[in-house]
Amino acid sequence: MATTAIPHEPVARTEHQELPFIRKYIFATDHKIIGIQFLIMSLLFLFVGGLLAMMIRWQLGFPETPMPGGTVLPETMAPGGILLPEFYNSLVTMHGTLMVFFAIMPLLVGVFGNYLIPLKIGAPDMAFPRLNMWSFWIAVPAGILMLAGFFVEGGHAAAGWTAYAPLSAKGEFSGVFAGQQLWLLSLAVLGLSSILGATNYITTIVNLRAPGMTWFRLPLSIWSLFITAILVLLAIPILSGAAIMLFFDQTIGTHFFDPTAGGQPLLWQHLFWYFGHPEVYILILPAMGMVSDIIANGSRKPLFGYHSMIYALIAIAFLGWIVWGHHMFQSGMNPTLGMGFMVTTMLIAVPSAIKVFNWMGTMWRGNIRFHVPMLHAVSFVAMFVIGGLSGIFMASTPVDIYIHDTYFIVAHIHYVLFGGSLFALFGAITFWYPKMFGRMMNVFWGRVHWFLTFVFFNLTFFPMHNLGVGGHMRRLYDPSEYEFLQPLAGTNRFITVSALLLFTVQIIFALNFVISLFKGKRAPENPWDDNGLEWTVPSPPPHGNFVTTPTVYRPPYEFSSPLVEEDHLPQDRDLGQKTDPASAPGTG
Amino acid sequence: MTFDGTPPANPAIDMTEEPECVAKYADGPVDPVVVVNDGMLANVFIRVTAGLPAGPYPIPSQPATIDQNGCLYTPRVLGVMVGQPFEITNSDPLLHNIKAVPSESRGFNISQPRAMTTTRTFKTPEVMVPLECNVHGWMNAYVGVTDHPYFATSAEDGSFAITGLPAGTYTIEAWHETLGKRMMEAEVVEGGTVSVTFVYGSTT
Amino acid sequence: MSWMLPPSASTFAGDIDFLYYLILVITGVAFVVVEVGLIWFIIKYRSRPGRKAYYTHGSVRAEFIWTAIPAVTVVAIGILSAPVWTHVKGRFSAPADALIYRVTAKQFEWNFTHPGLDGTLDTDDDFTIRNRLHVPVNRPVLVRLVSEDVIHSFFVPAFRVKQDVVPGLNTQVWFEATRTGEFELGCAELCGLGHYRMRAMVTVHDADDYERWLASRATTTALR
Numbered sequence A: 001m002a003t004t005a006i007p008h009e010p011v012a013r014t015e016h017q018e019l020p021f022i023r024k025y026i027f028a029t030d031h032k033i034i035g036i037q038f039l040i041m042s043l044l045f046l047f048v049g050g051l052l053a054m055m056i057r058w059q060l061g062f063p064e065t066p067m068p069g070g071t072v073l074p075e076t077m078a079p080g081g082i083l084l085p086e087f088y089n090s091l092v093t094m095h096g097t098l099m100v101f102f103a104i105m106p107l108l109v110g111v112f113g114n115y116l117i118p119l120k121i122g123a124p125d126m127a128f129p130r131l132n133m134w135s136f137w138i139a140v141p142a143g144i145l146m147l148a149g150f151f152v153e154g155g156h157a158a159a160g161w162t163a164y165a166p167l168s169a170k171g172e173f174s175g176v177f178a179g180q181q182l183w184l185l186s187l188a189v190l191g192l193s194s195i196l197g198a199t200n201y202i203t204t205i206v207n208l209r210a211p212g213m214t215w216f217r218l219p220l221s222i223w224s225l226f227i228t229a230i231l232v233l234l235a236i237p238i239l240s241g242a243a244i245m246l247f248f249d250q251t252i253g254t255h256f257f258d259p260t261a262g263g264q265p266l267l268w269q270h271l272f273w274y275f276g277h278p279e280v281y282i283l284i285l286p287a288m289g290m291v292s293d294i295i296a297n298g299s300r301k302p303l304f305g306y307h308s309m310i311y312a313l314i315a316i317a318f319l320g321w322i323v324w325g326h327h328m329f330q331s332g333m334n335p336t337l338g339m340g341f342m343v344t345t346m347l348i349a350v351p352s353a354i355k356v357f358n359w360m361g362t363m364w365r366g367n368i369r370f371h372v373p374m375l376h377a378v379s380f381v382a383m384f385v386i387g388g389l390s391g392i393f394m395a396s397t398p399v400d401i402y403i404h405d406t407y408f409i410v411a412h413i414h415y416v417l418f419g420g421s422l423f424a425l426f427g428a429i430t431f432w433y434p435k436m437f438g439r440m441m442n443v444f445w446g447r448v449h450w451f452l453t454f455v456f457f458n459l460t461f462f463p464m465h466n467l468g469v470g471g472h473m474r475r476l477y478d479p480s481e482y483e484f485l486q487p488l489a490g491t492n493r494f495i496t497v498s499a500l501l502l503f504t505v506q507i508i509f510a511l512n513f514v515i516s517l518f519k520g521k522r523a524p525e526n527p528w529d530d531n532g533l534e535w536t537v538p539s540p541p542p543h544g545n546f547v548t549t550p551t552v553y554r555p556p557y558e559f560s561s562p563l564v565e566e567d568h569l570p571q572d573r574d575l576g577q578k579t580d581p582a583s584a585p586g587t588g
Numbered sequence B: 001m002t003f004d005g006t007p008p009a010n011p012a013i014d015m016t017e018e019p020e021c022v023a024k025y026a027d028g029p030v031d032p033v034v035v036v037n038d039g040m041l042a043n044v045f046i047r048v049t050a051g052l053p054a055g056p057y058p059i060p061s062q063p064a065t066i067d068q069n070g071c072l073y074t075p076r077v078l079g080v081m082v083g084q085p086f087e088i089t090n091s092d093p094l095l096h097n098i099k100a101v102p103s104e105s106r107g108f109n110i111s112q113p114r115a116m117t118t119t120r121t122f123k124t125p126e127v128m129v130p131l132e133c134n135v136h137g138w139m140n141a142y143v144g145v146t147d148h149p150y151f152a153t154s155a156e157d158g159s160f161a162i163t164g165l166p167a168g169t170y171t172i173e174a175w176h177e178t179l180g181k182r183m184m185e186a187e188v189v190e191g192g193t194v195s196v197t198f199v200y201g202s203t204t
Numbered sequence C: 001m002s003w004m005l006p007p008s009a010s011t012f013a014g015d016i017d018f019l020y021y022l023i024l025v026i027t028g029v030a031f032v033v034v035e036v037g038l039i040w041f042i043i044k045y046r047s048r049p050g051r052k053a054y055y056t057h058g059s060v061r062a063e064f065i066w067t068a069i070p071a072v073t074v075v076a077i078g079i080l081s082a083p084v085w086t087h088v089k090g091r092f093s094a095p096a097d098a099l100i101y102r103v104t105a106k107q108f109e110w111n112f113t114h115p116g117l118d119g120t121l122d123t124d125d126d127f128t129i130r131n132r133l134h135v136p137v138n139r140p141v142l143v144r145l146v147s148e149d150v151i152h153s154f155f156v157p158a159f160r161v162k163q164d165v166v167p168g169l170n171t172q173v174w175f176e177a178t179r180t181g182e183f184e185l186g187c188a189e190l191c192g193l194g195h196y197r198m199r200a201m202v203t204v205h206d207a208d209d210y211e212r213w214l215a216s217r218a219t220t221t222a223l224r
């Protein structure tokens, strides 16, 4: 790859006549509008996914008490407001599915991939704007298919978000027919959307970087999105293929996963996790990238070890392909294979550790501004550490014998995906909100929201480690059936109360988000004194982004540079004769 | 409905894991596969299979009911018309699931985690549709789903009655879960009553 | 709320518990170092007027150190874990003199086929009980796992064993109980709407008691 990017003609900007409403805001091809469309869609799904979680928690905390408002649910779900076990299983399945595929993944990749890539590399739009539009408008029917499953006879998919066959393959085992099929179809359709998006991101980053925007001048957010896009491109087709096979097992009797006719249940697990582990990195790498941007900005310091941060991302992306078996240690897979997967899994903790220490290194001797995005970004680091450390317990195969499929795993997932990805997303949303909407979010309520979320998040999910250590299995409708779990009922109730509060305080975020759209202070071009190219254009940026294609002179994190008086040095500022140490090769 | 000879002994059920259910039996729960009282056989499903005028027949709004009590079904054998409400009650304070496994159509699989009542309907006729509980492997019941109302189940004393048949000649079939089927012809006159007796036995 | 594992009752539970506590201590230290470091930085380096941050792009030495320490640590954990894993789950790890049982799992029950008085499976004196498993203490037990429908998971927390039961696949698991008493067995893999109630009880007898129980069992079976 050449180190200088190819200059290009800014095309979209030249003809600047007003587009009709429908082309501008609905079937839009502008990457910024598409990003915002994804934002609205995935925040709605985040809300729905959270609502399902509240029902799950109600059942676990107060098993015999009718759920408030539960009587609006039909008799096939919750007669008298008390959930049925089959509906509980659907809730568990759909909570995981919606959060992973329709909330976190589109928020990270769909929203910020779209919004940030062209702006941060100095391009007028994506390489294929129309493809980009399709990637959103294919995601919408996928979401509709997924929601439709709640309304069909037999209820929604209930075999877990991992859909282990044969429970997922045959309706007679679960009583679920159409629900599981819609689930599979929806994921196959969504996969198409993701693949289109990923192709676009890769092409754009490779080809449309502004002059001077070399690979090692790209911000970490772009690097991480680039690597994520490659993972998406390689991993999603595996899920789509597996989903179609399972769909055929359900509908036309192919028996890929049916042991009574020569199929293999473990084949599903191998396919699912061969996709699934890269998927969990799809769900964290962009978060790591954006947190890197925010922490450097908040600390007013160049990112500590910029290059090793990139190498760590690449290492994670590679190792991520050879660890999938750690989800299958107890599955009946050859135990010798388990040994190999233990080694690779242990190794993947190393680049994660490097990243954590480098973020700390960035804060060290900084001049830290605690704007709301920074609060979330630091929380990300603090919480991701816990998720990474709990991963080591599970990576140790003998310990995993005991904690596999317990609440310990649930705690791990949530420390990486809520404590990790979602805190990063709160950081990213509050950081780029002024650019997206031209208004500032309210700082006071932003802080209140951050604080309460941080507290209730930990009160909700930390005790789940202890449940797991006590042997509490996951996906249990009523743990009181087990004598040895009865002493844990109090913990379960405590978690439920915290979870309800955690959900409730998100209202603050929603209100702050909506009210600031209309009442927020007008955002200046560069409210956070940042160096990225997106902060050199108006908030919100016009169609086509840049009036003239910017030229890039230096790496992205030149904060507190001795060359200038102020504590930031934008990537596109031409310092003329003054030598710029950071732009010389071999630094950083 | 008669039974000649010595009926086979019904197996005892080891229900110790469900004390709430065991408590409902004075001398230990038994699986009532063949119920014979004074030579009379209960739990036989009888229905008209041929000779009926063309349908459709009115669907009763009165539900057919089945109860799960003491971790067994009562009745064990019953009939229900296509479209007729089928009311499933759980009288035990614990989980039963009700899995209907018809071979002609798609069944259902629902749960009743506590004492409660649920209503379902069948859409396709089939004799018999087995019901099972997967929590208690010993729980079995059989539902005769018909598209006409001319069916009955033999009671504890072996008696049964099919009423309201117009005059004509009919084929009547009896079904028992282990003893199999019997067929008979019967001629019904306007306003009259005909008695038919099916004979099962330990030797046949 | 506790980080202590519940009481154990099998020979290899001690090894697993040791690894768990070792990792707990190691990760505990890492946790404290990182979180205290973060809090310290937050306080110490908070923005103050007139100050500029220290301009640096990193330090290869520091990065080498904090790459090497975690790498060595996780590799060490891996090395310590490997023999325990082989001992518990290795393909040929079950002791040769183990008493062999068969478990047939199906929605939502465990059927335990006991080897009977002669101690050999698949002979005439075998018998099968629902949801109750009886084993002798201090004697290795090998359980052959069969599923009739979907995937279940054989989980006895006190023995620290968990093994998925996969239809069409012959999985097995062994353990040796070290205490007499009753221990709960659960299903750890979502298997349908009755999953939460798919539980059983393991009774560990001392040797004499086990013989007595088998004998009484044999007479009741013969009566049928």
Ligand code: HEM
Binding pocket: A162, A280, A281, A283, A284, A326, A327, A345, A346, A348, A349, A352, A387, A388, A389, A391, A392, A394, A395, A400, A403, A404, A405, A409, A412, A413, A416, A417, A420, A421
């Ligand atoms: C230090 C790095 C990590 C290690 C060593 C690690 C290790 C593991 C292991 C061994 C399991 C399987 C445990 C079991 O089921 O018994 C697991 C599960 C999981 N991990 Fe991680 N993990 C790490 C980081 C992450 C990250 C960054 C994410 C996502 C952003 C993640 C998401 C998940 C999820 C979603 C599952 C559970 C899937 C399920 O069974 O539903 N992990 N992890």
Ligand SMILES: [Cu+2]
Binding pocket: A276, A277, A280, A323, A324, A326, A327
């Ligand atoms: Cu994984």
Ligand SMILES: [Cu+2]
Binding pocket: B071, B095, B096, B097, B133, B134, B135, B136, B139
């Ligand atoms: Cu039952």
Ligand SMILES: [Cu+2]
Binding pocket: C151, C152, C153, C187, C188, C189, C190, C191, C192, C194, C195, C196, C198
């Ligand atoms: Cu289960």
